[in-house]
Amino acid sequence: MMKDGDTSYSDEEIVRRRDAAIRRALNTPHKPTKELVGKTDRAKAQRETKALRARRSRPKDGEAS
Numbered sequence: 088m089m090k091d092g093d094t095s096y097s098d099e100e101i102v103r104r105r106d107a108a109i110r111r112a113l114n115t116p117h118k119p120t121k122e123l124v125g126k127t128d129r130a131k132a133q134r135e136t137k138a139l140r141a142r143r144s145r146p147k148d149g150e151a152s
Contacts, residue, residue, distance in 0.1 A: 096104070
């Protein structure tokens, strides 16, 4: 382990940390970003705002402007 004020790691510490990081990366389940797209509160609010604006932009009586 490191001592206070020491900024370099021993070779054994480097190998231990590398192996631990690889083990964590391989054991962490994959979570694609695509699952998260559009599910945040901000995205929901934007959809509602978009729907409101779409209703306001339609001409009355179906006439073109």
